[in-house]
Amino acid sequence: MNGPNIPNGVGRRGFLASAAAVAGTGLVAADRSTAAAAPAPGTTGVPFHGRHQAGILTPAQRATAFVSFDVTADGRRELADLLRTITDRARFLTAGGTPDPAGITAPPTDSGTLGPQLPADGLTVTVGAGASLFDHRYGLGDRRPRSLTAMPSFPDDDLDPDWCHGDLSVQFCAAGTDTVLHALRDVARHTRGGMQVRWRMDGFVSTPRPTGTPRNHLGFKDGTANPDTTDAREMDRLVWVGKANGEPAWATGGSYQVVRAIRMLVEFWDRVSLPEQERIFGRARDTGAPLDGRHETDTPKYAQDPLGDVIPLDSHIRKANPRTAATADQRILRRAYNYDRGMDSNGNLDMGLLFCCYQQDLARQFETVQKRLAGESLVDYVKPFGGGYFFALPGARDSADWLGRSLLA
Amino acid sequence: MPEPRPVPVSAPPGAAVRRRRVLLAGGAIVAVLAVAAGVLAVGGWTRSRPRQAAASASDGLRHTSVEVSPGGCGRGWTRPEPGKQVFDVRNTSGGAAEVFLTDAKTGAVYAEVEGLGPGAVRRMPVTLGSGSYAFKCVPDDADAVTGPTVRITGGTSTGPAAVPVTQQDLIPAALAYQKWIQARMADLVKRTDVLRAAVDRGDLAAARAAWLPAHLVYERMGAAYGTFGDADAAINGTTAGLSGGVRDAGFTGFHRIEYGLWHGESAHGLRGPADRLDKAVRALRDSWPQQRMNPADLGLRAHEILENTVQFELTGRTDYGSGTNLATARANLDGTEALLGYLRPLLKTRDTGLPELDSWLDRTRRTLDACEHGGRWTPLSALDRTQREKVNADLGGVVERLADVAVLTDIRRTA
CATH class of the missing domain: 1.20.1420.20 (M75 peptidase, HXXE motif)
Known part of the structure; x- marks a missing residue:
């Protein structure tokens, strides 16, 4: 609905902003182009355009806000406008630059929380679609990705409906919390009326202590055995949906996103002996090494330990990734964050893991692993209570493209 | 119980915050016009000439220093260029003033700086395309002065503007x-x-x-x-x-x-x-x-x-x-x-x-x-x-x- 010839596809203020000028005396049409000047110096940007969205293979930035939205846009045309607006803002914010002056016609176009020049600050904005977006409202029923459903409740879950699902997911990640919150505020403002936050969880990546993979709230290194994101062929096998996966054509280049809000009962955990903690994970707490190795990156040798004398059969790492040829294609790309959100009603600390992972096939990967983890000894100390399944949309190729274009075409 | 107090039509808005005033506010509405000049006059009474040259600052935008005074409203804008840019407006007069960048034909305002104190410099970011423009300097206690008309050719987009409401x-x-x-x-x-x-x-x-x-x-x-x-x-x-x-x-x-x-x-x-x-x-x-x-x-x-x-x-x-x-x-x-x-x-x-x-x-x-x-x-x-x-x-x-x-x-x- 907007003019495709407008530079950067912008020229609108936000969701459902009329691009057309109204004639009248003294009226000067606004062309709020967001053509950016130089971003603040000393900050690096993650490229926004590409076959795939950023924020998936991008090494986890320090800060995140994971936000689930319900779409309130009325009909398919408005949904397209909403997705274009999100794309425009993401494109601008991830590049950084100088916000447009509004003159005397409107409040400032930017919140100012990052100063007059926006740094890129490693910001990524990653958009996913939930199963509910494919219900009757927008006529997308026949385009639902093959295994995208509402996230089921697994046997060890205790899901709170207020913390589950959503029509769209937006994962904001950046080096600084201020950049993340600035981006969330900007996107929410420009899409006001088109979507409402359903639930939101902020997270952070801890500093590596002392080195290597950062630790979770249980004191263990988390995510050591991730697939190699620099190996494009491996990513095509494990993360990206390709033409041969039986998915709708529009979905090529996307990825299934699973997010799980997992409470960690840290007081209880702190009352567990160290050997027990280490047997539960299968790794040494101090070094992160598998219990049969010396270094964090050592590969556990399960074949030499068939009865689990060293690394118990029900330890987390052994159940999650048995490292067999048969389970190699079940591996997921983890991109988890720690969260901390105050206190529980019983006076305990409310903290845990904002687990997030990406994969090519929900059933083959996350769900298979999750089912294998059922009953693992870790379940006594963690409680998944929220999250959802989403499909991270294919990337926006260039400045004329927008997230969801192929879905709504 | 206090009753609402009748008030006369209040003074035109000065430096007082406009928000959150009651509609019939009596004393609450007294305009605080007199912001102490000594506080705002960072540069004191210095009469240093605004720099003529347009410069690019660290924000990557073109910057132009422009004078605000009864005799030199808009002085310094000698090399007009289209695009997103910043005017650094400087009050070289002895009293506070409002500054507007206007469309020379319609009077529509592209940017404003309110209450620019003597000696003070403020940023005025704006996006300009083809058109003719003029600064307006409005001293608190005197008539408005319009600067010279400046023409810009080229440029694809112009920022939003509107004719001010009186x-x-x-x-x-x-x-x-x-x-x-x-x-x-x-x-x-x-x-x-x-x-x-x-x-x-x-x-x-x-x-x-x-x-x-x-x-x-x-x-x-x-x-x-x-x-x-x-x-x-x-x-x-x-x-x-x-x-x-x-x-x-x-x-x-x-x-x-x-x-x-x-x-x-x-x-x-x-x-x-x-x-x-x-x-x-x-x-x-x-x-x-x-x-x-x-x-x-x-x-x-x-x-x-x-x-x-x-x-x-x-x-x-x-x-x-x-x-x-x-x-x-x-x-x-x-x-x-x-x-x-x-x-x-x-x-x-x-x-x-x-x-x-x-x-x-x-x-x-x-x-x-x-x-x-x-x-x-x-x-x-x-x-x-x-x-x-x-x-x-x-x-x-x-x-x-x-x-x-x-x-x-x-x-x-x-x-």
Whole structure:
């Protein structure tokens, strides 16, 4: 609905902003182009355009806000406008630059929380679609990705409906919390009326202590055995949906996103002996090494330990990734964050893991692993209570493209 | 109980903060024009010449130093270029001034800096395309000076601009709106009388039925941020700021009665509050003809009535038992539309987003109307998630666009 010839596809203020000028005396049409000047110096940007969205293979930035939205846009045309607006803002914010002056016609176009020049600050904005977006409202029923459903409740879950699902997911990640919150505020403002936050969880990546993979709230290194994101062929096998996966054509280049809000009962955990903690994970707490190795990156040798004398059969790492040829294609790309959100009603600390992972096939990967983890000894100390399944949309190729274009075409 | 104080038409807006003033604020509205010059005069009385050359600063934008003074308004803009850029405006005169960058043909303003103190330098970011432009320097105590016309050729986009609204422009709207309010007063008193009478005769069912119609008349009048000053606290106050909460002697008005009517209080206990409410609305009605609204406040009210709705009604903060927040929201929407009606002639030529605003107002009205069934309004807590998100989204869409109305109708003296 907007003019495709407008530079950067912008020229609108936000969701459902009329691009057309109204004639009248003294009226000067606004062309709020967001053509950016130089971003603040000393900050690096993650490229926004590409076959795939950023924020998936991008090494986890320090800060995140994971936000689930319900779409309130009325009909398919408005949904397209909403997705274009999100794309425009993401494109601008991830590049950084100088916000447009509004003159005397409107409040400032930017919140100012990052100063007059926006740094890129490693910001990524990653958009996913939930199963509910494919219900009757927008006529997308026949385009639902093959295994995208509402996230089921697994046997060890205790899901709170207020913390589950959503029509769209937006994962904001950046080096600084201020950049993340600035981006969330900007996107929410420009899409006001088109979507409402359903639930939101902020997270952070801890500093590596002392080195290597950062630790979770249980004191263990988390995510050591991730697939190699620099190996494009491996990513095509494990993360990206390709033409041969039986998915709708529009979905090529996307990825299934699973997010799980997992409470960690840290007081209880702190009352567990160290050997027990280490047997539960299968790794040494101090070094992160598998219990049969010396270094964090050592590969556990399960074949030499068939009865689990060293690394118990029900330890987390052994159940999650048995490292067999048969389970190699079940591996997921983890991109988890720690969260901390105050206190529980019983006076305990409310903290845990904002687990997030990406994969090519929900059933083959996350769900298979999750089912294998059922009953693992870790379940006594963690409680998944929220999250959802989403499909991270294919990337926006260039400045004329927008997230969801192929879905709504 | 203090009564609203009549005030004369207030001074044109000075440096005082425009927000959150009551409509009839008496002393609160005294414009704080005299910001101590010594504080602002960072550069003192230095008369250093503005640099002629346009320079690129660390923000990557083209910067041009421009002088603001009676004799040299706009001096320094010697090499006009299109694009996003920053003027660093510097007041080289001995008094504070307003600075505007205008369209030389239409007078539309692209950028402004208010209250530029002697010696002070401020940024004026703007995007300019083909056209002719001129700075206007408006000293606080003298006539406006227009600088030389500067022509720009080339450039694909130009930032938004509008012809400023003057106090004169707003006076007819203010008078008309004041009359509209006056016309609601009789209804307010009449319906409040019905409520009081029902309480008086101990008919609490009738009182509950009479409460909402009376309250909605008041809410339709656009009471936001205590529009009616002290009268508002007496008529529509909540327990905010009252140490004793719902038992605080200072808790009076519609919500006090609401609390009693929906919490099993006896008619006897409610007679005092009902009587006080009735007196308060009569006092408001009687004093209103002597009141003078500040025209500068019209645009703010048009925006802020529904900001209040979002803050207090959509959160249920003002619900004391009747569950009628959505009815209140609907009345607030009526009040906003009435006020917008009077501003419309000014907005038509200035607000490019007006058609879009209208469509959001329509949308919101339909959404809220769907929450009423045969005179019964759905309580917030009975909305399912989808319904509540829809209400929140629509009101959110409206206030986002109403914000422009407030900015556009700020009174600016450019002549």
